[in-house]
Amino acid sequence: MHRLTAIGLMAGTSLDGVDVAVLRTDGETVHKWGPAMSFPYDAPTRATIISATKAALEGREEANDIAVAGNMVTSAHIEAVRNFLSETGLRRDEIDVIGFHGQTILHRPPLDASSIGRTWQIGGGGIIAEELGIDVVDQFRQADMAAGGEGAPFAPIYHAALVEACEFDGAVAVLNLGGVANITYVPADRDPMGLVAFDCGPGNGLIDEWMVRHTGHHMDEDGALAASGSVDDEVLRMMALNPYLKRKAPKSLDRYDFKLKAADHLSPPDGAATLTAFSAECVARSVALLPEAPAYWVACGGGRHNPVLMAELGRRLEGQVLVAEEAGWRGDMIEAEAFAYLAVRSLRKLPLSFPKTTRVPQPLSGGSYHRKPVNL
Ligand SMILES: Nc1ncnc2c1ncn2[C@@H]1O[C@H](COP(=O)(O)OP(=O)(O)OP(=O)(O)O)[C@@H](O)[C@H]1O
Numbered sequence: 001m002h003r004l005t006a007i008g009l010m011a012g013t014s015l016d017g018v019d020v021a022v023l024r025t026d027g028e029t030v031h032k033w034g035p036a037m038s039f040p041y042d043a044p045t046r047a048t049i050i051s052a053t054k055a056a057l058e059g060r061e062e063a064n065d066i067a068v069a070g071n072m073v074t075s076a077h078i079e080a081v082r083n084f085l086s087e088t089g090l091r092r093d094e095i096d097v098i099g100f101h102g103q104t105i106l107h108r109p110p111l112d113a114s115s116i117g118r119t120w121q122i123g124g125g126g127i128i129a130e131e132l133g134i135d136v137v138d139q140f141r142q143a144d145m146a147a148g149g150e151g152a153p154f155a156p157i158y159h160a161a162l163v164e165a166c167e168f169d170g171a172v173a174v175l176n177l178g179g180v181a182n183i184t185y186v187p188a189d190r191d192p193m194g195l196v197a198f199d200c201g202p203g204n205g206l207i208d209e210w211m212v213r214h215t216g217h218h219m220d221e222d223g224a225l226a227a228s229g230s231v232d233d234e235v236l237r238m239m240a241l242n243p244y245l246k247r248k249a250p251k252s253l254d255r256y257d258f259k260l261k262a263a264d265h266l267s268p269p270d271g272a273a274t275l276t277a278f279s280a281e282c283v284a285r286s287v288a289l290l291p292e293a294p295a296y297w298v299a300c301g302g303g304r305h306n307p308v309l310m311a312e313l314g315r316r317l318e319g320q321v322l323v324a325e326e327a328g329w330r331g332d333m334i335e336a337e338a339f340a341y342l343a344v345r346s347l348r349k350l351p352l353s354f355p356k357t358t359r360v361p362q363p364l365s366g367g368s369y370h371r372k373p374v375n376l
C-alpha cells in the first residue's frame, strides 16, 4: 500500500500552542515516526482565543474576536510548520499532506439520538495549503457530527495503531490527560469495531482554572500545590454527583462543561488537591462503562507530568498504570501524530470514527481536502 509522509498539527483545549509531528504511514500501519516539536502560542493569540471561546459559548457567533482568533490560529500554524521545516531540515516537497485539527472553540454534542450537535474548530486549512504549498486535510469532526455522532474523540483509531505496534497482552486503555480527559479502550483482540472511547471528565482543565484564579500561574507544575493540600472528601463527593459521569458512552465534553463552584470555598492547596483527585475519580468511574477492566493503562497528555494526579490514578485503577514513554510513545505528541495518521486515512477514505467511539451509525470517513496551488 502507498505510504505517505504526513504532518499532524494539533492545538489542544489547554491553549498552550501548536504541536507538530511527522509520520510515515499508509493510514493503517505506522512505518516511521518522524520528528515532532511544540510551538507555544504567543500571549495575544491565547487571549484572543479565550475571548473567541467566550463569545462562542455565549452564542455571539458574529463576534469580531472569533474572526480575528481564526486568523491568528491560521498564522500560528503556518509559522509553526515553517519553523518546524527549517529546524528539522525537512523540505516542503517531502511532505505529502498536513492533517490540521484547528482550534476548538465550542463543542456541543447532540442532545439525543434525533438531534445533530455542533463542533467548531477555527483556522483555515485552505489558507494553510495555499501559504505552505502542501495539501491539507481539516474539519475531521464534521461528517461524524452530521451523521449523528459526538464528533469526538477522534484519536482512538490512532491509539489502536499504537497499541497494535506494542506487545501488550490483553485489553489496553489509552488515557489522554489534556484539558479534557479521554479514554480509548482497545480490546484484547484489537478489532476496531470493539474500540470504546469517550471523554471521561476534566483532565487538567479545572486544575488549570483553579491555578489561574488563585496563583496567576496557568498550571500546577509537578502537582506542587496539590501536594501541599488535602483532599476534601465532601467536595469530592458532591462533584462526583455530576450526571455526566453516569451517562453511557459514547459521550464527549466541551472544555468548559465542568465547573469549579463546589470547590469555591476551599483554600488554594486543598482546592488543588481536591480537583486533582476529582480528575482521577472521573477516570476511575469510567471503568464501569467499559466492557471489562483494562489490564494496562497508558497515560499520555500533559497530566502525566503531574505526580499527584498519577498517584491518585494509581490508587484508584486496577491493572498496570504506565506513562506513554514506558510504552515507547511520545506522550506529548500523540494527538499531533493522530491527526497526521487521520489525514492519510481521510485521503484513503478509511473510517475515522466508529459506532462505539462517537456513536456514529457505521464506521465513517471524513475530513475536507484542500489542494496546494498548482504552480508552486
Ligand atoms: N509538569 C507538569 N505538571 C503538572 N501539570 C502539567 C505539567 N505539564 C503539563 N501539565 C498539564 O497538562 C496541560 C496540557 O496538557 P495537553 O497539552 O495534553 O493538553 P491539550 O492537548 O491542550 O488538551 P486536550 O487534549 O484536551 O485537547 C497543562 O495545561 C497542565 O495542566
Ligand SMILES: CC(=O)N[C@H]1[C@@H]2OC[C@@H](O2)[C@@H](O)[C@@H]1O[C@H](C)C(=O)O
Pocket: 012, 013, 104, 107, 119, 151, 152, 153, 154, 155, 156, 176, 178, 179, 180, 181, 182, 199, 252, 253, 335
Ligand atoms: C472537540 C475537541 O476538540 N475535543 C478534544 C478535547 O481534548 C481531549 C478531548 O476533548 C477529545 O474529545 C478531543 O481531542 C482529541 C484529540 C480527540 O479527538 O481524540
